[in-house]
Structure formats: C-alpha cells, structure tokens
Amino acid sequence: MSTAEASDSAWKAANSSTFINVVMPNLRNLMPRTLDGQITMEKTPSYFVTPEAPRRIYNMSKDTKLIVVVRNPVTRAISDYTQTLSKTPSLPTFQALAFKNTSVGTIDTTWSAIRIGIYAKHLENWLQYFPLSKFLFVSGERLVSDPAGEMGRVQDFLGLKRVITDKHFYFNKTKGFPCLKKPEGRGKPRCLGKSKGRPHPEIDKTLLLRLQEFYRPYNMKFYQMTGHNFGWD
Numbered sequence: 001m002s003t004a005e006a007s008d009s010a011w012k013a014a015n016s017s018t019f020i021n022v023v024m025p026n027l028r029n030l031m032p033r034t035l036d037g038q039i040t041m042e043k044t045p046s047y048f049v050t051p052e053a054p055r056r057i058y059n060m061s062k063d064t065k066l067i068v069v070v071r072n073p074v075t076r077a078i079s080d081y082t083q084t085l086s087k088t089p090s091l092p093t094f095q096a097l098a099f100k101n102t103s104v105g106t107i108d109t110t111w112s113a114i115r116i117g118i119y120a121k122h123l124e125n126w127l128q129y130f131p132l133s134k135f136l137f138v139s140g141e142r143l144v145s146d147p148a149g150e151m152g153r154v155q156d157f158l159g160l161k162r163v164i165t166d167k168h169f170y171f172n173k174t175k176g177f178p179c180l181k182k183p184e185g186r187g188k189p190r191c192l193g194k195s196k197g198r199p200h201p202e203i204d205k206t207l208l209l210r211l212q213e214f215y216r217p218y219n220m221k222f223y224q225m226t227g228h229n230f231g232w233d
Contacts, residue, residue: 039158049116051125058129066130067154071140072232073117073219074211078200080113086198094203098211105210120221127225137226147178 034040047053048068057064070076081094091097098114100106109115116122126135136157143150148166155162169178172191179191216233223229 049122054126054129066134067136069138069140070119073215076117077113082198082200095207107214118218120218123225137228139230144177
C-alpha cells in the first residue's frame with residue numbers, strides 16, 4: 001500500500017469511527033424537529049459498510065426505514081478509484097490496487113473499493129437488527145435511466161404521495177446523468193457536482209472479466225436476499 005493510499009484509508013477509517021462512536025449516539029438531538037406528518041432524512045454513505053452502524057441505529061430507533069442505493073460493484077469500484085485518483089494523482093493504478101497478482105487474477109479484498117461492493121456480506125450484518133421490510137434497495141443504474149421510476153418507489157416506500165414525476169427531470173448529455181428541474185422561476189436545474197461524471201480510466205478487459213467473476217456469487221446471493229435481480233451478471 002502506498003503512503004497516499006494508507007493516508008486516505010486512515011482518514012476514512014478515523015472519520016467513520018468518529019462519526020459512529022461520537023456523533024451517532026447524539027444524532028437524534030442533532031436532527032431538526034419534525035411535526036406530525038413530516039419525515040426526517042439523513043444520508044451517510046458509510047453506514048451500509050460500517051459494522052457498528054446497524055446496532056447503533058437500531059438502538060436509536062427501531063422504526064427507522066433504510067434506503068440503500070447500489071450499483072454494479074465493478075463499476076462502483078472503478079468509480080471509487082476515479083474519485084480518489086482525482087484527489088491523489090500519485091495513487092497506484094487500479095490494477096495494482098485491485099489485484100494481489102494480476103497474472104493469476106487474485107483479488108485484493110482488503111482494498112475498500114473492492115470490499116464495499118460485496119453487498120451480501122454487509123446486508124447480513126444489517127439483517128441481524130432490521131427485517132427486510134425496513135429496506136428499500138434502489139438501483140443506481142435505474143436511477144440514471146429512469147429517475148422518476150426509482151423516485152416513485154422511494155415515495156411509495158416512505159408512504160408519500162407521488163409528487164416527483166418525469167416532468168421534474170431532464171437528461172444532461174454532458175454529465176451523463178439526469179438533472180432535477182426546479183419549479184418555474186426558481187433558478188437553474190439541480191445537477192450532480194463536478195465530482196460526478198468523470199471519465200473512468202481504461203481497464204484491461206481480462207481483468208474486468210475477472211472482477212465480474214469474483215463478484216458474481218456475491219451478487220447472486222444479494223439478489224436472493226433482497227428478492228430483486230439488479231441485472232449485473
């Protein structure tokens with residue numbers, strides 16, 4: 001592991017640990033007050049892959065509804081790498097980090113970009129505390145190709161009226177993502193920031209196939225656990 005990678009991993013681990021152990025116990029007090037009929041939402045990407053998170057969230061509120069956005073783990077790993085590379089140009093190649101030995105295709109599961117995509121293992125931890133009915137799994141791919149459809153599922157899951165529809169989105173060809181239209185006269189549409197939509201580095205097709213093979217059994221198990229085939233294989 002390079003100095004840059006070690007520093008980045010240590011920063012993520014320290015900040016995740018601080019949030020889980022210091023902030024989360026007081027999270028309810030940090031949230032805005034809500035009236036009857038209102039819903040408070042909070043988003044932290046590291047929750048799903050942090051071992052301590054399910055127990056702490058369960059202790060805070062057993063009635064919490066959980067929305068998890070997932071995408072093809074191979075694409076997710078490359079995207080993760082691309083974002084880190086933009087901040088740390090000296091980072092080793094994707095191949096060097098993802099594989100212990102490229103000649104035999106041994107995957108390095110200690111690298112967080114790879115480990116995060118083993119969704120079935122993370123879900124097993126959460127299901128010790130929350131029933132499957134408390135989860136909604138949103139497809140990252142469909143969130144791009146059919147944002148209104150996926151947002152419709154989110155609204156249904158939360159018991160909300162379907163207010164967000166097709167008319168609220170348009171596709172930004174430059175970014176490759178949909179943008180959210182604001183009400184007329186309320187300014188420009190809301191698009192994803194500069195950190196999204198970066199071009200991914202070229203990865204050898206043989207290595208991509210090896211990654212797909214590695215994730216396939218975990219994906220199949222995840223499909224079975226969630227009752228939803230995300231079509232990654």
